[in-house]
Amino acid sequence: MRQYILKRLLLMIPTLFGVAVLIFFLLRVLPGDIVELKYAGSGSYAPKEALDRERTRLGLDQPIWKQFVTWIVGIPRLEFGTSMWTGQPITHEIAIRLELSIELALMATFIAVLISIPLGVLAAVKQDTWIDYCVRIFSIAGMAMPSFWLGIVIILAFVIYFRWLPPLTFTSFWVDPKANLTQLIWPALAVGYRYSAVATRMTRSAVLEVLREDYIRTARAKGLWERAVLTRHALKNALLPVITVIGIEFAFLVGGLVVTEQVFNLNGIGKLFVEAISQRDYTMVQSLVLLTSFIFIFVNFLIDLINAYLDPRIRFR
Amino acid sequence: MLISLKEILPPHLTKLLFAIAALLALPLVGIAAEAPRSGGELVFAVGGTPPSYDGHRETTFAMLHPVAPHYSTLLRFDPQNYPKIVGDVAESWQVSKDRLTYTFKVRKGVQFHDGSVLTAKDVKATYDKIIFPPEGVVSARQATYAVVDKIETPDDQTIVFRLKHPSASFLANLASPWNFIYKADILAKDPRWYEKNIMGTGPFTFVEYVAGSHWVGKKNPNYFMKGRPYLDGYKAVIIRDTAPRVAAVRSGQALVEFRGFNPAARDDIVKTAGNQVVVQESPWVCNLTVTLNNEKKPFDDVRVRRALTLAIDRWAASKTLSQISVMKYVGGLFRPGSEFAMPESELVKLAGFGKNIEAARTEAKKLLREAGVPEGFSFTLKNRNVREPYEVTGVYVIDQWRQIGLNVNHVQQEEGAYFNDFRQGNFEAGIDFSCDFMDDPDLQLFKFISSEKSPVNYARYKDSVLDELYDKQSRATDPKERLKLLRQFEKRVIDEKAYQFPPTLWWQRIVPHSVKLKGWKITPSHYVNQDLRDVWIAQ
Numbered sequence: 052m053r054q055y056i057l058k059r060l061l062l063m064i065p066t067l068f069g070v071a072v073l074i075f076f077l078l079r080v081l082p083g084d085i086v087e088l089k090y091a092g093s094g095s096y097a098p099k100e101a102l103d104r105e106r107t108r109l110g111l112d113q114p115i116w117k118q119f120v121t122w123i124v125g126i127p128r129l130e131f132g133t134s135m136w137t138g139q140p141i142t143h144e145i146a147i148r149l150e151l152s153i154e155l156a157l158m159a160t161f162i163a164v165l166i167s168i169p170l171g172v173l174a175a176v177k178q179d180t181w182i183d184y185c186v187r188i189f190s191i192a193g194m195a196m197p198s199f200w201l202g203i204v205i206i207l208a209f210v211i212y213f214r215w216l217p218p219l220t221f222t223s224f225w226v227d228p229k230a231n232l233t234q235l236i237w238p239a240l241a242v243g244y245r246y247s248a249v250a251t252r253m254t255r256s257a258v259l260e261v262l263r264e265d266y267i268r269t270a271r272a273k274g275l276w277e278r279a280v281l282t283r284h285a286l287k288n289a290l291l292p293v294i295t296v297i298g299i300e301f302a303f304l305v306g307g308l309v310v311t312e313q314v315f316n317l318n319g320i321g322k323l324f325v326e327a328i329s330q331r332d333y334t335m336v337q338s339l340v341l342l343t344s345f346i347f348i349f350v351n352f353l354i355d356l357i358n359a360y361l362d363p364r365i366r367f368r
Numbered sequence: 369m370l371i372s373l374k375e376i377l378p379p380h381l382t383k384l385l386f387a388i389a390a391l392l393a394l395p396l397v398g399i400a401a402e403a404p405r406s407g408g409e410l411v412f413a414v415g416g417t418p419p420s421y422d423g424h425r426e427t428t429f430a431m432l433h434p435v436a437p438h439y440s441t442l443l444r445f446d447p448q449n450y451p452k453i454v455g456d457v458a459e460s461w462q463v464s465k466d467r468l469t470y471t472f473k474v475r476k477g478v479q480f481h482d483g484s485v486l487t488a489k490d491v492k493a494t495y496d497k498i499i500f501p502p503e504g505v506v507s508a509r510q511a512t513y514a515v516v517d518k519i520e521t522p523d524d525q526t527i528v529f530r531l532k533h534p535s536a537s538f539l540a541n542l543a544s545p546w547n548f549i550y551k552a553d554i555l556a557k558d559p560r561w562y563e564k565n566i567m568g569t570g571p572f573t574f575v576e577y578v579a580g581s582h583w584v585g586k587k588n589p590n591y592f593m594k595g596r597p598y599l600d601g602y603k604a605v606i607i608r609d610t611a612p613r614v615a616a617v618r619s620g621q622a623l624v625e626f627r628g629f630n631p632a633a634r635d636d637i638v639k640t641a642g643n644q645v646v647v648q649e650s651p652w653v654c655n656l657t658v659t660l661n662n663e664k665k666p667f668d669d670v671r672v673r674r675a676l677t678l679a680i681d682r683w684a685a686s687k688t689l690s691q692i693s694v695m696k697y698v699g700g701l702f703r704p705g706s707e708f709a710m711p712e713s714e715l716v717k718l719a720g721f722g723k724n725i726e727a728a729r730t731e732a733k734k735l736l737r738e739a740g741v742p743e744g745f746s747f748t749l750k751n752r753n754v755r756e757p758y759e760v761t762g763v764y765v766i767d768q769w770r771q772i773g774l775n776v777n778h779v780q781q782e783e784g785a786y787f788n789d790f791r792q793g794n795f796e797a798g799i800d801f802s803c804d805f806m807d808d809p810d811l812q813l814f815k816f817i818s819s820e821k822s823p824v825n826y827a828r829y830k831d832s833v834l835d836e837l838y839d840k841q842s843r844a845t846d847p848k849e850r851l852k853l854l855r856q857f858e859k860r861v862i863d864e865k866a867y868q869f870p871p872t873l874w875w876q877r878i879v880p881h882s883v884k885l886k887g888w889k890i891t892p893s894h895y896v897n898q899d900l901r902d903v904w905i906a907q
Binding site: 081082083084087088089090096097098099101102104105108136137138139143144147148203206207209210211214215216219220221313314315316318322323326329330331 | 411417418419420426427501503504506507508509510511512563564578579580581582603605606607608609611612613615616618619620621622640782783784785786787788789791814823824
């Protein structure tokens, strides 16, 4: 098991390096640069020489390979530099938003798990009954409905019928739990519903598949209670693909809730991502891509560990 | 000896007199109810994030709206009588007869937020940074102060600007809302300190900025205007997307968004919030321009350019587009209603501004034939991928050009690609924009002088006649003479050469806000009147 973990950890390094190379050069292909965006706008009469000096200050006049080397050697030391747009340290800019994004992802995951596992199992056990049909309608609707659309509906309903909106600015859970939950519960519900729909479908099909296995028939034949058959034998094995889906969705949520963050005006990583790209804030985009890639890879690593724990065949393969 | 009314008048007459007195006093009660009230925190929405905190280098309202309340400027526009100029930290000023020397007396007792006293040296250091920026410092509006030869401070309360030649716009440029007065000692140590820090003399001190989320300021108890500001503080909440910004104003969570909304959002807010909101509207010092790349064929031919402007029915656009967008007022190179605007009687004589659109289009087709442009000629119009007013305007002009047999491909780009293509000249035709803090021709016409002199002239032409006219009007000391030069300039750009032209309309600024917000008056620029010193919140 230790060797397995070590191997997986070492594999992260070339993956992250590949991501770093790819994003660095892809960004440079995009037309336009940050200095143009800052000073070509309305009301700006900065002369060309001043813009060139600004490019020099930001290091944009250096050959691309040199810019890459400067950036990449800082990463092992966790030196991500400063944002080209705001001049603030990137770690500071990300830290402000990361708490919100992780909390929202955790809340949405919690809601999704709470809904999907019981509903998925219920639908599988009661296959082709009215319960199964209801769960299927619920989950298909969730998948078909974009979470940002549900978010807009929630906001409109609150504003129009109650003239109330969640707080405009983020308050940490550790400072004021009530204000924090009042703000995040609605986006978490909007995202969690779609997320739960996917997981419900996956749970249902996984449980159905396992319920047809020989060892389940054997368990039933030897007189085990149906609840024990389900929880001890069926669910444990059916959870492997479900955990994979939940894990991947969680990793996606940390940086991928762009539209939902805009709809609810949440100051999260997704919104920062979009702003940084549109501003051609190279250093910020590079760091964000690395961060989200790391989260994705790390969560996948954790999923593999859980799967290996649940299924000994994986760790001994 | 005091004698009571009750002693000398019968009781019923006393009551009657009191009743009359009470009735007479009612209007006064009304006035008293409108008297400014101190206290409260103003929450307002801002549609963007400030790149840095430095007004001298930034060009976005997203910096100005949250940051301006921390600073004073030398002069300012009087929001009640825009564009009248009044002093801010300047108590008085004199202009020499030859208009080459401007002498300002700085108010005594103005304090920075750290308690130090503002002197003329701080004003000089500020303007030195703006006009003669040191190495590594970008000053976005440096070019507009090229007329300044040197700045002197004969004593702590006096600052003197010596000009190379007379400048009609110089005083107004000193009222620029971007020119925050900084502290000389700080600038001497680090000219880029203000990019990440705040230290001003404005009505509010800095509390905190949470990047991408909100900006907080609190009342400056030592502000030089006694009794101001009224507010205890303010919170600028950053809401980039329009829908949640509208929702915030509609629900009353934000009392206002100062830049403004389009008519649909206004109607939406008014419909939901009813009598809890009021709407202030004004013509806006913003417009869109059709920019033709004069280096590309067939746009190097004046007949083609004239045909393109002749085809656009601006008067019909005014009626239709103003229903769905901020595009509203037909005008030339100056904001309709401003002191420099061309009267309608003259405007209708310019190509593309006449009211007989059929005749104009017939002439346009004739010009295209003469220029050898075939029926169905195809080209690309590059535009920003912003729905309103850019996309709306792009669609409109394409439809207008289709009616003279042109086939135009609308390419909408995100900002980076858009600016890149405009700067590089990688376009045939495009929608360009202009938004500034004042109507003065030195700013408004800068886009239209030769591209080698103006970095914002993307149409890529050289015209020494225009350059000369620009210089002459800029130096003109007689307003009538200046106006005459402006008419010549305008006629040449829009009509004779049609290098680039206002495609449709000037914008309307629409600001719906809570009835509780008082003391704020809309101006034609969303950059002006943002220091919040007169703003108060009614109960």
